[in-house]
Amino acid sequence: MRPLDESETTQVFEKLFKFTGNNLKNIVDNPSHEGPEPDPGRYCFRMQKNRVYYVSESLVKRATNVKRDNLVSLGTQIGKFTKGGKFHLTIQCLNLLAANAKHKVWLKPTSEMSFLYGNHVLKGGLGRITENIVPQDGVVVFSMADVPLGFGIAAKSTQDCRKMDPNGIVVLHQADIGEYLRTEDDL
Amino acid sequence: MGEQQYEIDLGNLMAFDPHHHFPSLPSSRTQQRFLIAYLKLLVKQLFLEATYCMGKVYSNHSLKIFREELVKECLQKGTKLVQAVADALFNLPSSEDRDGPIVTLPPPTTRLPREKPLPKKTPPTKWELFAKKKGIVQRKKDKLVYDEQTGTWKRRHGYDRVNDDKDVPIIEAKLTDEPGEDPFAKRRAEKKQRVEKQEKHRLQNLKQAAKVGALPSHIQLAATALPITGTQAAPRKASKNELANVAGMAATSTASGGKFDKKLAGEKPPKHEGKYRKYLPVVEGSGMGSLEKQQTEKVLSKLISKNSHEMLNVEKAVNMYNVKKDKKRRNQQGKSSSSTFGKLKPQKKPYKKTSSKVSPYKGKSK
Numbered sequence: 001m002r003p004l005d006e007s008e009t010t011q012v013f014e015k016l017f018k019f020t021g022n023n024l025k026n027i028v029d030n031p032s033h034e035g036p037e038p039d040p041g042r043y044c045f046r047m048q049k050n051r052v053y054y055v056s057e058s059l060v061k062r063a064t065n066v067k068r069d070n071l072v073s074l075g076t077q078i079g080k081f082t083k084g085g086k087f088h089l090t091i092q093c094l095n096l097l098a099a100n101a102k103h104k105v106w107l108k109p110t111s112e113m114s115f116l117y118g119n120h121v122l123k124g125g126l127g128r129i130t131e132n133i134v135p136q137d138g139v140v141v142f143s144m145a146d147v148p149l150g151f152g153i154a155a156k157s158t159q160d161c162r163k164m165d166p167n168g169i170v171v172l173h174q175a176d177i178g179e180y181l182r183t184e185d186d187l
Numbered sequence: 188m189g190e191q192q193y194e195i196d197l198g199n200l201m202a203f204d205p206h207h208h209f210p211s212l213p214s215s216r217t218q219q220r221f222l223i224a225y226l227k228l229l230v231k232q233l234f235l236e237a238t239y240c241m242g243k244v245y246s247n248h249s250l251k252i253f254r255e256e257l258v259k260e261c262l263q264k265g266t267k268l269v270q271a272v273a274d275a276l277f278n279l280p281s282s283e284d285r286d287g288p289i290v291t292l293p294p295p296t297t298r299l300p301r302e303k304p305l306p307k308k309t310p311p312t313k314w315e316l317f318a319k320k321k322g323i324v325q326r327k328k329d330k331l332v333y334d335e336q337t338g339t340w341k342r343r344h345g346y347d348r349v350n351d352d353k354d355v356p357i358i359e360a361k362l363t364d365e366p367g368e369d370p371f372a373k374r375r376a377e378k379k380q381r382v383e384k385q386e387k388h389r390l391q392n393l394k395q396a397a398k399v400g401a402l403p404s405h406i407q408l409a410a411t412a413l414p415i416t417g418t419q420a421a422p423r424k425a426s427k428n429e430l431a432n433v434a435g436m437a438a439t440s441t442a443s444g445g446k447f448d449k450k451l452a453g454e455k456p457p458k459h460e461g462k463y464r465k466y467l468p469v470v471e472g473s474g475m476g477s478l479e480k481q482q483t484e485k486v487l488s489k490l491i492s493k494n495s496h497e498m499l500n501v502e503k504a505v506n507m508y509n510v511k512k513d514k515k516r517r518n519q520q521g522k523s524s525s526s527t528f529g530k531l532k533p534q535k536k537p538y539k540k541t542s543s544k545v546s547p548y549k550g551k552s553k
Contacts, residue, residue: 003467003479009486017490028487044479132503159506 001048001063001071011087012045012052012079016097019089019138019151023100032056046074050081054096077187090187091150091175094140098148101140103133105171112143115150116178121171123164133158139171150176193271197279198295202268209257307401312392352378432458 004012017024030043034056041057048071055063055075063074078093089097107115111125127144137154152171161170179187194203281288311319318325331340332349341349358370396402425433435457439445467479 005464005466006482006486009483010490013486013490017494021494022491024487024490028483045483131506159509 001046001060001068001074004045004047004052008047008052008081008087009045011081015079015087015089018136018153019097019102019140020100021102023102026100027054027096032058034058043075045078047081048074051077052079052081052087054078054093089151089175091177091179092187094148094151094175094177097138097151098140098142101138101151103130103137103139103154104142105129105139106142106144106146107149109144112149115141115173116176118173118176118178118182120155120169120173121152122166123161123168123170124166126161126170129158129161129170131158133161141171141176148177150174150178193268195271195275196295196297197272197275197292199297199299200272200292201297201299202272203297204264204268207264209260306404307399309396309401309403310399312395313388 013024013028016027020027028043032041032043037058043054043056044060046053046055046060048068051073053073053075054077059075063071076092076096077090078096079087079089081087105121105126106128107121108125108127111122114125115121121141133139133154134157135154138151139154140151141149143149150173152174155169155172156164164170194205195201196203276290279290279292281290283289317323328343330342332343333339334341334349341347343349352374355371355374358374360370364370393402393406431454434454438448438450438454439457441448467482468476
């Protein structure tokens with residue numbers, strides 16, 4: 001386990017910024033409620049074996065007692081660094097993103113299953129969409145009951161969405177909660 | 188205080204009061220040293236630098252009071268002198284410039300004492316001693332020398348010189364020469380040796396001078412490892428460990444990483460082998476340390492500032508306007524399709540100015 005260095009931190013923050021915008025501050029400076037200490041610290045990012053975890057300080061302190069080879073995971077995993085040095089967000093950070101998302105998309109019940117199987121979101125399945133979406137923006141996908149289903153990248157702006165034909169792709173799929181079942185071993 | 192005439196030297200920005208006398212030290216104690224108190228007032232850029240050095244040592248109460256009073260008096264007199272200098276300065280004819288009036292100061296009239304001590308004489312070199320003993324006198328040489336061979340005046344040193352080694356076309360073989368030897372190469376080697384010998388002697392002379400502390404100033408400045416004459420700072424000697432570490436680093440900075448070099452006895456391997464990356468400590472204090480906080484702050488602020496331009500909701504303004512226009516167009520189309528010709532014409536509403544919540548300069552951060 002080690003903290004991230006500057007270039008790695010920039011990469012992680014950039015990816016998160018796509019989804020959260022200025023709420024990134026809330027993520028980074030979040031006062032934590034975990035831990036028995038009277039003064040809970042904040043959350044910090046730690047890297048173990050190319051995976052980035054979002055952990056509270058008290059947990060980090062305790063995790064130093066575990067041997068590096070034996071430490072599997074701590075806190076919430078938010079993403080992985082690939083062999084090429086690029087950072088990808090994984091599904092486990094969905095809760096974090098959903099709480100601080102800037103752009104949201106709600107799916108109709110009929111197309112929920114399609115998204116959970118890993119397909120992209122088509123315009124026909126779109127229930128609601130927030131304003132001001134720019135292409136290449138990060139978008140969190142919800143069901144109509146406000147249950148976060150996953151996240152992806154916007155393919156079109158909100159304006160263009162209105163004018164599109166029903167089979168056009170609105171949101172490119174990146175991660176969904178169906179992955180917990182499909183790719184359970186990779187997580 | 189009457190108007191006293193001070194001697195003002197504007198070239199050095201100095202003012203001197205020839206009539207002022209400092210009160211002498213109360214001579215009460217028996218073991219009193221000779222008091223040297225002189226006031227050196229050098230007004231540089233109208234800042235007062237009053238320095239006085241006193242050669243006495245004893246901390247007597249009366250002496251202490253005396254010193255305090257002396258200081259006060261110095262400051263008072265000093266202010267008056269500074270005022271005089273300022274007056275004189277502003278009385279000079281000035282030329283206008285962009286930044287203000289500029290005056291040219293007259294050349295200085297007083298000779299100030301040396302700031303730094305006189306440089307030491309270098310010790311005589313071995314050659315100088317020998318020359319003195321033998322009575323060899325140095326004569327000045329001409330730059331141009333007459334060359335017998337070509338019959339022209341050539342320079343003594345440099346390009347196309349007089350007795351150049353390269354110009355010799357034929358070297359006659361002597362009886363002592365061996366058959367396989369190249370006399371031209373031999374000459375070149377000899378010259379190289381002579382040059383090296385001379386360099387060695389030069390360095391030795393410098394070392395001798397450095398021992399006494401009389402290095403020529405340009406070498407003194409270049410040799411940063413040596414202290415500047417006059418200061419007491421001792422040169423920082425690298426410790427044995429430091430040198431060993433540096434040697435290890437240097438040994439691996441070859442093309443093949445120092446793998447094929449012969450290792451000397453006692454040579455240490457480098458301290459950080461391979462790619463050495465220094466990471467922040469995992470847990471500093473309890474959890475996040477200040478270093479890590481700093482780093483995250485820095486990255487965060489950079490990121491936010493980079494994307495701050497996106498906060499301007501010009502897009503939103505444009506979108507809202509477009510949506511409104513679309514709606515209006517649709518409404519009008521709808522109306523026109525079901526419009527009634529004839530008397531009842533729908534009232535064309537004047538362009539309603541809606542309260543625009545949109546201003547291009549309002550930065551909204553969601």
